Amino acid sequence: MIDSVSPKAVSREIASQEAVTPSRAYWNQRHVIADFLPLAEQLQNAVDCAGNLSSFQWIQLFAMTMEFKPDVILDLGRAKGNSACVFTEAANRLGSCSVISLDIENSWEEESLPNVRKIVPESWFAPLQALRTDILTFDYDKAFDNKNRVLIFWDAHGFTIAECVLGRILPAVKEKRHVVMMHDLSDARYSGEECSAPYGDQRLWKGENAEETRVLLGHISSAVAQSVAIVDFTSRNKLTLQSADQDLHSGFDEAQRAEMRRLLGDQFFSLQGHWFWFSLNEKEGPFYFPRFEPPQQSVTATPIPLISRLKMGARIALNRFKPDEIKHLEY
Numbered sequence: 001m002i003d004s005v006s007p008k009a010v011s012r013e014i015a016s017q018e019a020v021t022p023s024r025a026y027w028n029q030r031h032v033i034a035d036f037l038p039l040a041e042q043l044q045n046a047v048d049c050a051g052n053l054s055s056f057q058w059i060q061l062f063a064m065t066m067e068f069k070p071d072v073i074l075d076l077g078r079a080k081g082n083s084a085c086v087f088t089e090a091a092n093r094l095g096s097c098s099v100i101s102l103d104i105e106n107s108w109e110e111e112s113l114p115n116v117r118k119i120v121p122e123s124w125f126a127p128l129q130a131l132r133t134d135i136l137t138f139d140y141d142k143a144f145d146n147k148n149r150v151l152i153f154w155d156a157h158g159f160t161i162a163e164c165v166l167g168r169i170l171p172a173v174k175e176k177r178h179v180v181m182m183h184d185l186s187d188a189r190y191s192g193e194e195c196s197a198p199y200g201d202q203r204l205w206k207g208e209n210a211e212e213t214r215v216l217l218g219h220i221s222s223a224v225a226q227s228v229a230i231v232d233f234t235s236r237n238k239l240t241l242q243s244a245d246q247d248l249h250s251g252f253d254e255a256q257r258a259e260m261r262r263l264l265g266d267q268f269f270s271l272q273g274h275w276f277w278f279s280l281n282e283k284e285g286p287f288y289f290p291r292f293e294p295p296q297q298s299v300t301a302t303p304i305p306l307i308s309r310l311k312m313g314a315r316i317a318l319n320r321f322k323p324d325e326i327k328h329l330e331y
């Protein structure tokens, strides 16, 4: 079984195919999307978190997935599960495709899952592994073993996650067909004033994630740190950071736009995307990756050796320390 291919072979394969773009995906998948819409609406209501992913973004992610046909999807940051639902529905329709959805929080399990269970049969969850785990320490080699087409949705914030995506995850997929879609980056050329020139009464963006201040890097407007990391990475590697908004605004003629609006309505068809995508498959390497080191296990998670526990017990017994005081001692 082929589990990886050389970069040269990947480039040849890319060159021989039309690249997957949001506008082509929307158009080619329009009837599949129309079929999904009633369930999509129900699932969106069940998750009830449109602030994290709008209705049209649900459909754009769905269309890209159906068009790219991955055999594994990595959902980085699940929260209440908008993206996890989109990808699970797509995986069910694609057949041999699995979804690995990672988050450290439990809002999916606690808040959304009971509602989603009322809508779909238990078998619908079969492709989904919704794991409560740290993105920074997950075993990606194992996850991608024997996989050939990897779709990554990058929707967890901050420089440390960015270092993990760019320095750990990308090297693991560089010889496979892959696409990385990035949420929370807007194209200022197609967005409102809040994404472009005026500061208003905002101060400078200084590395916050998803606060009100934004940074404008060329035409990329964002409130999250990974915008800086990806501009740096794609610049060093001479890769194109593709704008969904730009592709959507240029990818349809008038008749197609009218047909899309008729089929999907304004809620689900939009020329706005507010996301970007890229792939190393665009060209042959060499590629340059930042160094990534997974965080050390936290002190509380590290088992305390027996000898240290004995010493601790002896000190407590001898009343040399109060239990509270020794919490901070190193053994």
Ligand SMILES: C[S@@+](CC[C@H](N)C(=O)[O-])C[C@H]1O[C@@H](n2cnc3c(N)ncnc32)[C@H](O)[C@@H]1O
Pocket: 049, 052, 053, 076, 077, 078, 079, 080, 081, 082, 083, 084, 102, 103, 104, 105, 133, 134, 135, 136, 155, 156, 157, 161
């Ligand atoms: C913007 S939300 C994701 C939204 C989700 N994709 C959706 O479509 O609704 C970002 C999520 O990333 C998660 N996250 C941040 N750092 C993480 C880490 N190191 N490991 C796992 N999850 C993390 C947060 O807990 C949060 O739920």
